[in-house]
Amino acid sequence: MEVARSIAEMRAIVKDWRKSDQRVSLVPTMGALHEGHLSLVHKGKERTDKSIVSIFVNPAQFAPHEDFNTYPREEERDFAALRHANVDLVYAPDVKEIYPENHHTKVEVQGISQLLEGQFRPQFFIGVATVVAKLLVQVMPDVALFGEKDYQQLCVIRAMARDLDIPVDVLGGETIRESDGLAMSSRNAYLTNAERTLAPRLYQEITAIAEQVSAGADIDQVCAAASKGLSESGFKAIDYIVVKDADTLEDPTPGRPMRVLAAAWLGRTRLIDNIAVPA
Amino acid sequence: MEVARSIAEMRAIVKDWRKSDQRVSLVPTMGALHEGHLSLVHKGKERTDKSIVSIFVNPAQFAPHEDFNTYPREEERDFAALRHANVDLVYAPDVKEIYPENHHTKVEVQGISQLLEGQFRPQFFIGVATVVAKLLVQVMPDVALFGEKDYQQLCVIRAMARDLDIPVDVLGGETIRESDGLAMSSRNAYLTNAERTLAPRLYQEITAIAEQVSAGADIDQVCAAASKGLSESGFKAIDYIVVKDADTLEDPTPGRPMRVLAAAWLGRTRLIDNIAVPA
Numbered sequence: 114m115e116v117a118r119s120i121a122e123m124r125a126i127v128k129d130w131r132k133s134d135q136r137v138s139l140v141p142t143m144g145a146l147h148e149g150h151l152s153l154v155h156k157g158k159e160r161t162d163k164s165i166v167s168i169f170v171n172p173a174q175f176a177p178h179e180d181f182n183t184y185p186r187e188e189e190r191d192f193a194a195l196r197h198a199n200v201d202l203v204y205a206p207d208v209k210e211i212y213p214e215n216h217h218t219k220v221e222v223q224g225i226s227q228l229l230e231g232q233f234r235p236q237f238f239i240g241v242a243t244v245v246a247k248l249l250v251q252v253m254p255d256v257a258l259f260g261e262k263d264y265q266q267l268c269v270i271r272a273m274a275r276d277l278d279i280p281v282d283v284l285g286g287e288t289i290r291e292s293d294g295l296a297m298s299s300r301n302a303y304l305t306n307a308e309r310t311l312a313p314r315l316y317q318e319i320t321a322i323a324e325q326v327s328a329g330a331d332i333d334q335v336c337a338a339a340s341k342g343l344s345e346s347g348f349k350a351i352d353y354i355v356v357k358d359a360d361t362l363e364d365p366t367p368g369r370p371m372r373v374l375a376a377a378w379l380g381r382t383r384l385i386d387n388i389a390v391p392a
Numbered sequence: 393m394e395v396a397r398s399i400a401e402m403r404a405i406v407k408d409w410r411k412s413d414q415r416v417s418l419v420p421t422m423g424a425l426h427e428g429h430l431s432l433v434h435k436g437k438e439r440t441d442k443s444i445v446s447i448f449v450n451p452a453q454f455a456p457h458e459d460f461n462t463y464p465r466e467e468e469r470d471f472a473a474l475r476h477a478n479v480d481l482v483y484a485p486d487v488k489e490i491y492p493e494n495h496h497t498k499v500e501v502q503g504i505s506q507l508l509e510g511q512f513r514p515q516f517f518i519g520v521a522t523v524v525a526k527l528l529v530q531v532m533p534d535v536a537l538f539g540e541k542d543y544q545q546l547c548v549i550r551a552m553a554r555d556l557d558i559p560v561d562v563l564g565g566e567t568i569r570e571s572d573g574l575a576m577s578s579r580n581a582y583l584t585n586a587e588r589t590l591a592p593r594l595y596q597e598i599t600a601i602a603e604q605v606s607a608g609a610d611i612d613q614v615c616a617a618a619s620k621g622l623s624e625s626g627f628k629a630i631d632y633i634v635v636k637d638a639d640t641l642e643d644p645t646p647g648r649p650m651r652v653l654a655a656a657w658l659g660r661t662r663l664i665d666n667i668a669v670p671a
Binding site: 124216217218219220221222223224225247250251272277278279280 | 501521558
């Protein structure tokens, strides 16, 4: 497994692969890897000859009061997991390589970035769209993979790559869950034992919503009940728990696929999750 | 000379060139070509094996009250000029190819986009940065060329390409002038005969400023005198006539290169021009 710390090193390796027409997949990550990330790596490896994982904790997607400084960084553990997964190249640039001092460009997907997560984290998707645009243009992979756990992020990235005409196939990977249903996330490490016991309740509530809405129940009523249930069970604040159009994330319209999406706080940890409404 | 109307057609042609490792230059234009554009074509041809000119009147860089609908469109004349210049490929997509209905992404270079032109045309550089990012990612040329006549635009595009890590050499081309000094511009076609006679005065004033500042004169004084001279000679409004740092376009600091930049109205036509202050 090769490790590149700079754009130039990474590009030299990819250029070499391209000489023999090898296809390349990229899984952009912020490290602290779990089975969710590794499932994306495997999905990429099935589709391409060479597999790249980038590890970069992107300061541009954290607000000043958020957890940039405390976000888990476990490079040696991550490298071992990626070696085990037969990744060909880890691309792990530092902040100055991605954002030199005179960096002033931002990429914004209007509309969808302002909904849901965008209401609570106004700069978040600008930070995500900018860094992913940069990583895609840097690597120019054939396939790039992102987890469905960050469902709105996947929608924003798909739109950005399409709008900027980046010739890449953006693929989503199914959310990987702990045995009790909690969606795997690097931020689960922040949970106390008591919070960890409560955490799967979020998945239970969105699963219940999906089933009830699929059976014809009133969306507002089931979402209100789920929200109440979460609050009573110990969730501190429910940022949103909603059913939206699965593509636009706007209010659902008859006959189109729907998605349940939720964000809620357990103590100082913000959890998000989502699930499809069965057709 | 080949003509491509779609991204896919254009990419197929470029891909074919790339098989034999040919280097490619791109001159993005809005058509209504003049000697300024053609000088960029020639500069590109000196540096690469294949030469592309794009023609696309970009709606995103016009404000609603501006001249998008009346901007000169002369495709047959342009094609003839490009054929004569031995251009290999004209890429002339229509608006829907570049901005399909669901297009929502914007690229913004913060800081420099807000100065000078950005004060008078607030969305202009977002429109420019977005379309040029798209064109560069679509074509992926080795060299892209832009006229120094739109000096701030050149600075914005350089910053955008660098920040988004687009592997392209962005080159500026010297402003080409009519025999009386007026900078060539597609918008000069809007001038009445009387205005056309007055127009070179803008170049005369910025040249005088450059010489005087180079000789040690006070910047504010010479700019104020030039502004007064333009007004008295018949220019309707002076948006700005300033001396700035040649790279940042911020106020000049001792020992760094400077540029004189001006924008002023003759009747209903807005002229811009700029010139280096001799070191």
